[in-house]
Amino acid sequence: MSICCREATGYAGNMLSCMELQTKFAKNEQSQRVNDMYYPEWMKKLGRVHREQGASIFVEVPLSRLEKTMERVKRHGIGVVNAISGYDSGRDIEVLYHFIHQGIVLTIKTRVKRGLSAVPSMIRLFPSAMLFEQENHEMLGLKFTGNLNMRPVLLGKASPKTPLRKKEIENEQGK
Amino acid sequence: MSKENDEPVRKTYCLPVGPQHPMYVEAENLAVTLDGETITKVDVNIGYMHRGIEELMQKRNYIQAIYLAERICGICSSVHSTTYCQAVENLLDLDIPERAKLIRMVMLELERIHSHFLFLGLVGYQIGLDTVFMYSWRDREHVMDALELLSGNRVNYAMSTIGGVRRDIPGGKLGEVLKRLNLLEKSVDYHERLFRNDRSIRARTMGLGKLQKGYSLDYSIIGPVARGSGIRTDIRADVPYLLYDDMDWRVIVKDGGDTHARVMVKILEIRQSIKIIRSCLSRLARLQDRALTVRAPTIIAPTEAIAVSEAPRGELIYYARSNGTDMPERLRIRTPSFMNLLYCLPPMLEGEQLADLPVIVSSADPCFSCCDRVTLIDEKSGSARRVDEAWLKKHGEGRAGR
Numbered sequence: 239m240s241i242c243c244r245e246a247t248g249y250a251g252n253m254l255s256c257m258e259l260q261t262k263f264a265k266n267e268q269s270q271r272v273n274d275m276y277y278p279e280w281m282k283k284l285g286r287v288h289r290e291q292g293a294s295i296f297v298e299v300p301l302s303r304l305e306k307t308m309e310r311v312k313r314h315g316i317g318v319v320n321a322i323s324g325y326d327s328g329r330d331i332e333v334l335y336h337f338i339h340q341g342i343v344l345t346i347k348t349r350v351k352r353g354l355s356a357v358p359s360m361i362r363l364f365p366s367a368m369l370f371e372q373e374n375h376e377m378l379g380l381k382f383t384g385n386l387n388m389r390p391v392l393l394g395k396a397s398p399k400t401p402l403r404k405k406e407i408e409n410e411q412g413k
Numbered sequence: 414m415s416k417e418n419d420e421p422v423r424k425t426y427c428l429p430v431g432p433q434h435p436m437y438v439e440a441e442n443l444a445v446t447l448d449g450e451t452i453t454k455v456d457v458n459i460g461y462m463h464r465g466i467e468e469l470m471q472k473r474n475y476i477q478a479i480y481l482a483e484r485i486c487g488i489c490s491s492v493h494s495t496t497y498c499q500a501v502e503n504l505l506d507l508d509i510p511e512r513a514k515l516i517r518m519v520m521l522e523l524e525r526i527h528s529h530f531l532f533l534g535l536v537g538y539q540i541g542l543d544t545v546f547m548y549s550w551r552d553r554e555h556v557m558d559a560l561e562l563l564s565g566n567r568v569n570y571a572m573s574t575i576g577g578v579r580r581d582i583p584g585g586k587l588g589e590v591l592k593r594l595n596l597l598e599k600s601v602d603y604h605e606r607l608f609r610n611d612r613s614i615r616a617r618t619m620g621l622g623k624l625q626k627g628y629s630l631d632y633s634i635i636g637p638v639a640r641g642s643g644i645r646t647d648i649r650a651d652v653p654y655l656l657y658d659d660m661d662w663r664v665i666v667k668d669g670g671d672t673h674a675r676v677m678v679k680i681l682e683i684r685q686s687i688k689i690i691r692s693c694l695s696r697l698a699r700l701q702d703r704a705l706t707v708r709a710p711t712i713i714a715p716t717e718a719i720a721v722s723e724a725p726r727g728e729l730i731y732y733a734r735s736n737g738t739d740m741p742e743r744l745r746i747r748t749p750s751f752m753n754l755l756y757c758l759p760p761m762l763e764g765e766q767l768a769d770l771p772v773i774v775s776s777a778d779p780c781f782s783c784c785d786r787v788t789l790i791d792e793k794s795g796s797a798r799r800v801d802e803a804w805l806k807k808h809g810e811g812r813a814g815r
Binding site for chain 2: 249272293296317321323334342345393394401402
């Protein structure tokens, strides 16, 4: 378990020393157990694993391989997508698919170019993706090819369009 | 009516249930298409309570966002703040003291009991048994008292903070909480007997609002609604957080798939929650370590994390992303009602009678009922006109959706 957040952030004021933290973690059995978390090998082989934390594992795949990756996920017995998140990083838009399976929270991430913003829809494999795709379309302006139901879920007619897109970047790009 | 011949044209009514709701503070809208008294189609419209909290949280620091998270829901406030804190702790790879974990569990389970009793009252009310409503809400006061005793507040408890909890549960209060748990246990026994045996309740709940297991699996139906359809899903058991895997409790599953099964799941879950709280309190009394928090940095390096928990209504997901400042870059919240409301109401309601709508909707535990206006749709011409409540009352349908 990483406890070197102070070094990473350069912030030294309001925290215990690493030694103190280490002692606290060592005392706690729970932290030991989380350390030994077992992630199935197939999850690690889905793409580039870029974070393993507690019960969650984050795997990144390129957009071109997204559908095949999802098919593999489905073949391993995951029947539902528990959530789809979107995040506008400024350079591109990240789409994250969260699955809960056998005690592991698997997140598959892919990146879409801001201008392109089209992702293959997953409703064929996971019917529960419908709502999340609608939500991400509404919040980030993402298009999901294959999902014809892009009716607004949360926002009203007078609400700002695609509120979670970074507007300052769009303004710079003259959009 | 058709102009060409005298055959009457079947006219379907589209009855909007909501968006104003007399019981909960939430506002939702169900556009219910009726053929006579039979529901043929249900269109769920949400968004009336959309406050942009995700974006608001991204404009505040990690500590300020706790208070926003707590205010997402008035009933399950503690689970939101706790899951948010877990997400931030996951960003930091931070583990909290055992005492803090136990106190968080006590609060979460008390909150679950409070939510489930509230639910029982509302189901009773919708069935038309106001006595059930009054009894269950009377007994709910015991758990509200316990929450107030521990946190000083009946609704937003402000117990969880990043790195632990803000208040201890002193030894003197443990006994007081235990006393209230004993009273609650008797109440659960009473409600279990009542909902199992009462003929009126059985007639209004059994076989109604069926939700098939296969559908629930496909559409990620979660929480007690899924457990009432025979699916063993509970984040406390599936992805154990805090110390749930150290406690002796079990996931309640019923196969019925109907309104009655969903109600029974909740009643039996209260007993499991009481069991968990008792275990937590006895461990707290024995625990020597008095630490409530570990200090957490206020600035978090760029990374991402996810936290999941079992709210009273189902699984709750928080995805958090940090950017090296004291404010989150992205917070994404997937609440349980979002799934259950939009996916499970249409199959539950279609084919049922309008009079059963309030009971079935209540059994899914979202929030709405009162009809504020009706839209009449003429299938022939496709034209629609809206009428208000006064019109409804005048035409004797004012009570249809209540």
